[in-house]
Each structure stands twice: as C-alpha cells, then as structure tokens.
Amino acid sequence: MARAFLFVLDSVGIGGAPDASKFDDAGANTLAHIAERCANGEADRKGLRRGPLNIPNLAALGLYGAVEIATGEKPAFLQSTQPITGFYGAAAEQSSGKDTPSGHWEIAGVPVLFDWGYFPETEPAFARALTDAIIKEAQLPGYLGGTHASGTDIIRDFGEEHIRSGKPIFYTSADSVIQIAAHEKAFGLTRLYALCETVYRHVEPLNIGRVIARPFVGDTKEDFSRTANRRDFAIPPHEPTLLDRLSERGSQVIAVGKIGDIFAHRGITETRKAAGNMAMFDTALDAMADAEDGGLVFANFVDFDMLFGHRRDVPGYAASLEEFDRRLPEALALLEAGDMLLLTADHGCDPTWKGTDHTRECVPILACGPGFRSGPIGFRHSFADIGETVGEHLGLACGPHGTSFLKLVAPNA
Secondary structure (H helix, E strand, O other), X not given: OOEEEEEEEOOOOOOEOOOHHHHOOXXXXXXXXXXXXXXXXXXXXXXXXXXXXXXXXXXXHOHHHHHHHHHOOOOOOOOOXXXXXXXXXXXXXXXXXXXXXXXXXXXXXXXXXXXXXXOOOOOOXXXXXXXHHHHHHHOOOOOEEEEEOOHHHHHHHXXXXXXXXXXXXXXXXXXXXXXXXXXXXXXXXXXXXXXXXXXXXXXHHHOOOEEEEEEEEOOOOOOXXXXXXXXXXXOOOOOOOHHHHHHHHOOOEEEEOOHHHHOOOOOOOEEEOOOOHHHHHHHHHHHHHHOOOOOEEEEEEOHHHHHHHOOOOHHHHHXXXXXXXXXXXXXXXXXXXXXXXXXXXXXXXOOOOOOOOOEOEOEEEEEEOOOOOOXXXXXXXXXXXXXXXHHHHOOOOOOXXXXXXXXXXXXXX
16 A cells, blocks of 8 residues: 655744745744744743643654754754654745745655745735726625735724725735735625635636635634634646646545645645644544545644744744644554655744744655655755655656655655
C-alpha cells in the first residue's frame, strides 16, 4: 500500500526566503521569533500557556534542524536532545507572491510565475467603476469598508452598521483578494455566496486570485465572531496539479479544510470541512483512516494563520503549535507500511513582524513513514519538490516542475 498524507501548517514559516528583501520581509522568522518570545517569558498568558515553546513531536521529526537548514543558525531556544525520527529539510518558494493559493499550488507541483492582480493601499482600494457595477448587478444598497484591513477589525468597526443598512463589508489585503463579510442571519448565507459569485465574475479579468465569503454572527461589536461557513471563490490552477494527476488516474484525493476552495475544487474527489484546528485534526484522522491505496489526504490547518499570525498574537500562536504537537502522535499511529506523512507550510505570518500580512519565508519539510530513512534532505529551491516527491511515492510519472527527493529517504536508498 502507498498512501500520502500532506498536512499544511498554514503560515508556519522558518526564516526569511532568499528573496525576502523584495517583500520587505528580510529578518522575518515565524517559528524562531515565537520560540524566542516564549523563552524570554514574553509569550506567557494566564490560562493559555507559559514557559518555553514545547513541541517535542515536531522537534523529533526534525523541525529545529529544518530551521537551521533554512537560516544557517541554530538558536539556543530551538534545541532538542531527542533522536530524530523523520526526514527534514527546508524549501523556498518560486512563485511570485506570498499568498495562500500560490503557496499551495506550488506545493502541489505548479509554481505561480505570473503576477496576480492586487488592489492599491488607497481609500477606497476598489475602483468606483468596479463597485458601481457590482452594486448594480447584485442590487445592493451600497457597501461598507473598501480598504486594506484585518477581517476581525473591520467586522468590529462596521458590523453594526452593516446589520442596520444591509450593506455588505468589502475589504482586501496584501494578497490578491476581495473579502466580503456579512451577517449570516441579517444578510443571509446563501445571499452572501451569491454575491461573492457575482464579484468573482467582475474581478476575474483583473487576475484577482480569490473572492472570500466571510460570514459572521453576533449582535454587537462586543460579540461578533466569524463562523466556519467561509467559502473561497478562486481562480483554478493554470496547469494540472498533483491533485489533477491523481484524480485523473482514478485515485482518491480527500481535501480537508479550505484545500478544496484553494484549488477551485479541481482534482478533488471528496471535501471534508471542520471549524478550528482541533476539529480539523479529527477530520484529518478520519480521512487518513478512510484513505485508499494510492490516495492522498491533503489538509490545511488555518488557525495558525487566520487566528494568530494575522492578529499578531504570539501567545495564541505558541499555544496552537503546542496543541497541534500534542495531537501529532495520533496521526503517526495511523501510518501503515507504504504510508508517508509530510508536514509543511505555505508561507510565513510572523506574529512579531510589522503589519498584519503574510511574510515571505522558507517553509519546513518534515516527513516520516514506516521504512523511510531519517535525517536531513537539505535545502529545496521550490515547494514543487514536495508535490513531486508525493507524486513519485504514489506512483505518478514526473511532472514538469520540481524535483523529487524520494530517493534520499526511501528504504534501502
């Protein structure tokens, strides 16, 4: 049996990419800066966590060695005496951006070498002709926001007015995206999705990567909260991905979390969703148990990025890493002969960095499975190497991008 389980720890970067200075991110390091704050006692929070970052299972897979490969440094607060049980390395992104689709598509073997369309940091960020056309077609009374903003902040600022007026909240970020927040009951979830489909048609010619529906509930700004009914309306990948190649062969591809949305539901045989990293972990474990020979389970754990990276919440990020680490042995226990579990990330989102956007960082490659050799695999110059390795493990012919490192770790290599 050959199965693959690919877990993306959304935004868990491990040090500035070689081209980080182009993105004004030289010096960013999501994991190391979190660990440093923990070691200094700056990430203690009563009732949440305290003390040094405690992630022994990720460390045993080689996470700290991956940081050293990415940065050339071995900080005192990222040390472990545990024997290494997996193979590990670091990868840099070829794609032009540091956004979610680019990172995931490249992980799946398709770098994004073109430039997405973006909205300027002006007020409003959206051209009048664009919003007038959307308002007319969707029969809206208008819209609120229209700027670069944090999703939680803009819902707090405009949520009550949105409920009174019926005007949806539009906003964007450094990513190629329009996000639309609306109240699930006052505005309606079905109506929000229909609006996002309308907006998607208008921004597709602008090469905007995604329109994201951001439903929320609550009565006042003190209790507004986003729900698990987020939906991404995304441009499909421009070339066949690992997912396409597997599904076309007749293999099972189970997407867990927002993976289906990121790939515009192309190349996926089944989608499973859940709210929160721990519910997502439960869902991923169920998918692992259901996976067939030759199949792939592709899961995204979004809370690291959405709840803690963008909100620049160091203690929350640290606690979430520790929570994930405690669950990791459950996934390892499900591995059978021929299985590969591979953990990586799609970009960084350093919670100690300026602003609230993603950071251009290298990502870890941590993997294991019965019979695979442990130890370093070095530095990879494209996330596409991950997809090629998974593809070779599952018996696919080589794709056009990336280089498999399977021969470095395969049994009897």
